[in-house]
Amino acid sequence: MLIKIIDYSENQCNDIQRFVMNTYRKILSIIILLLSDIIILSIITFIAILIRSSLSVIIPNLPPLLIEAKYGWIFFPVWLAVLIYEGAYTKKFSFWEEVRMLWKVTLFSTLALLTIFFLGKIGDFISRAVIVLIGLLSLIIFPLLRTTAKKSLFKSGLLGNNAIIIGVNDTGRLALEALDKEKNLGYRIIGFFDARENNSTGTFQGIKVRGRRDQLERYLKNCDIQDIIIALPELEKEQLADLVNKLQHKSANILFFPGYSGIAVMGTELRHFFQDQVFAFEIKNNLAQPLNYYTKRGNK
Numbered sequence: 001m002l003i004k005i006i007d008y009s010e011n012q013c014n015d016i017q018r019f020v021m022n023t024y025r026k027i028l029s030i031i032i033l034l035l036s037d038i039i040i041l042s043i044i045t046f047i048a049i050l051i052r053s054s055l056s057v058i059i060p061n062l063p064p065l066l067i068e069a070k071y072g073w074i075f076f077p078v079w080l081a082v083l084i085y086e087g088a089y090t091k092k093f094s095f096w097e098e099v100r101m102l103w104k105v106t107l108f109s110t111l112a113l114l115t116i117f118f119l120g121k122i123g124d125f126i127s128r129a130v131i132v133l134i135g136l137l138s139l140i141i142f143p144l145l146r147t148t149a150k151k152s153l154f155k156s157g158l159l160g161n162n163a164i165i166i167g168v169n170d171t172g173r174l175a176l177e178a179l180d181k182e183k184n185l186g187y188r189i190i191g192f193f194d195a196r197e198n199n200s201t202g203t204f205q206g207i208k209v210r211g212r213r214d215q216l217e218r219y220l221k222n223c224d225i226q227d228i229i230i231a232l233p234e235l236e237k238e239q240l241a242d243l244v245n246k247l248q249h250k251s252a253n254i255l256f257f258p259g260y261s262g263i264a265v266m267g268t269e270l271r272h273f274f275q276d277q278v279f280a281f282e283i284k285n286n287l288a289q290p291l292n293y294y295t296k297r298g299n300k
Contacts, residue, residue, distance in 0.1 A: 022224070029158040030089045034080070036149040037088075041079055041134075044141050048133035055129075074116060079109045095184040099143045106142065110135035147184060160186030161252065162224055166213055166243075167231030168194040168204045175231045175257045176205050187227060193219075195232055213243075217250065226252040233258055 082105045083089070093101055113131050153159035163179075165172050172192060179187045191210040202209050210219060219225075228251045230243065240256075248254055 022226070025158055029153055032153060032158065033089060033149065037080065037083060037146065038076060040142060040145045040149075041076065041138075043145070044134055044137045045075070045130075047141075048130050048137055051133055052127060052130050075113065078112050078116070079105070082109045082112070092185050094182045095147060098147060098184055102143050102146065103139060106135050106138040150184065150186075154183065154186050160188055161226035162190050163187045163227035163229055163255075164191050164193060164210070164216075164219075164225055165189060165207075165229040165231055166193045166195065166216065167257075168192050168196070168209060169231065171233050171257050172231040173205055175229050176207065178257075179229070187229075189229075190225070195234075217246065220247070220250045227255060228253070229255045229257065231257045 086101050086105055088101065088105070110131060114128060117128065117131070150159060165175055167175070176189060179185065179189065189207055191208050192204050193211055193213050193216050194209055195213045220228075228247055230240075232240070232243075235243065244254060244256075
């Protein structure tokens with residue numbers, strides 16, 4: 001098990017100190033991540049310029065490289081604006097979700113820059129080939145370097161949230177294993193809480209069992225917990241709704257594991273029905289799309 005076990009005593013936490021430290025940590029991590037994105041984009045831009053300059057030597061008839069600094073200032077604001085819009089500094093992403101998000105950012109940023117240069121009639125002062133090369137290089141380099149930077153922030157403790165799992169059972173074990181494998185989400189599991197009254201001590205999967213479910217609210221009040229993972233599939237819907245309503249204002253996020261696995265998750269989306277306050281999983285048949293169908297047929 002790779003999740004680090006952290007021992008929290010109830011008297012070590014203070015509400016005001018906790019709020020100040022969490023706010024400081026969050027702001028600092030966002031600033032560092034934003035600066036790392038600027039550095040990564042600078043590296044990619046430098047590589048793109050080198051490639052474009054090399055092409056001018058290899059291909060004699062290629063126009064000379066043109067980049068005027070007074071028009072280059074718009075590059076970083078466009079990329080950072082799209083990153084902020086896609087929640088790159090506020091949302092949790094699994095590794096592949098983050099890769100997909102960064103590919104989306106790359107596409108929209110490249111198209112936005114080309115459109116701005118075209119409409120602003122400044123394409124003659126900024127090499128469009130460099131903009132395209134930056135986009136192509138970003139598809140590989142940006143995800144690799146950004147996820148590496150986030151791993152460093154997770155290890156330092158600046159990024160990531162302390163979390164507890166409610167449920168000493170098979171679903172709790174599956175939840176722990178799933179979160180352990182998705183390091184990019186940044187969960188630090190510091191304990192379990194048991195739904196059973198006669199089993200509230202010891203360890204489970206190498207993590208300390210800190211008490212019973214009815215002791216959870218007092219623990220949350222005294223300790224620095226940002227996320228709660230509920231792994232109690234046996235609860236009736238009324239019991240689950242009551243538990244969520246009690247806990248949703250005592251933590252930043254609640255993650256619920258429904259207790260079933262093995263269903264295909266590729267192409268699965270969560271559909272909300274706000275008027276009735278219910279949700280449903282939509283499982284798409286990807287083979288219904290002609291491109292996917294013929295691609296799969298071609299690989300046989």
